[in-house]
Amino acid sequence: MTGVPETHANSRVLAFYRELPFNYRESAKAHAQEIRRINAISAVYPVLTPLLGTGSSLLDVGCGAGWFCLNAAYHHGCVVTGIDFNDIAVNRAQRVAQALGVKATLETADLFLFRPTGQFDIVASMGVLHHTDDCHAAVRWICQEFVKPGGHVVVSLYHRHGRRPLLDHFAQMRADGKTEDDMLEEYRRLHPRPDAVYLRSWFRDQVLHPHETQHTLGELLPILEACGMSVVATTINQFAPFDDISEILALEPALEKLGAERLQGGQYYPGVFVFLARKIG
């Protein structure tokens, strides 16, 4: 295990997730059953399916309890590595891998200190980099260091505009003197989860988090380009093909209205966006 630098974000974020990791179910067995039941990567991110060939190497940066990398190992036969600085989450991911009967290299490591022996075909980082001290540096680091030439990175981050309605909604509840239990009930109404531990892990992550930042694709584009990466798909236009990236950037401000409409309609809208980018080979 590498150490964890005691930065402002790290100490608070690690303590928060050691109390209860994100995407944590009541047991490793329950998590393994869910991975067996549905190929969540292909269901939610169909653009990734053709990239996840048997034997492709995949690194999951900030893997938590391992849903993404273990899904890729179980359903696609990828050779997976997952790292997270939270030993409790890594331990759970190891037990889920055992329950699934898949091989996976799962290590406790801070993403900035991780030094793999080689680069990967696919590097995924889902909901992680906006919890670091410097999201831009983290995007640059994983693209430069971990992605093979010709390989891909898939990243999910909070969107500056899309995230606003959910943050404002719970900030208003706090300002109105609502308790944590009231907010948990409101979260359950918007995003019902049958497993109580799972629900609580999502609620804490979405509503009580000690450190998160929000971003736009436009702001990240110069960093991606400097790393030789080109955006090939994004949830900002529901993964539709596009001719010029400026078409996508023009859609970003409207994500706030979309989030507000969803929330008014009683639908959960976390304000996350995902981009898939390819490194020039």
Ligand SMILES: C[S@@+](CC[C@H](N)C(=O)[O-])C[C@H]1O[C@@H](n2cnc3c(N)ncnc32)[C@H](O)[C@@H]1O
């Ligand atoms: C919202 S959770 C996402 C976990 C997982 N990717 C998922 O989708 O379920 C964020 C994760 O990032 C991890 N994390 C945050 N900062 C990190 C860092 N500097 N190095 C490694 N892991 C980190 C946390 O421990 C946590 O598991």
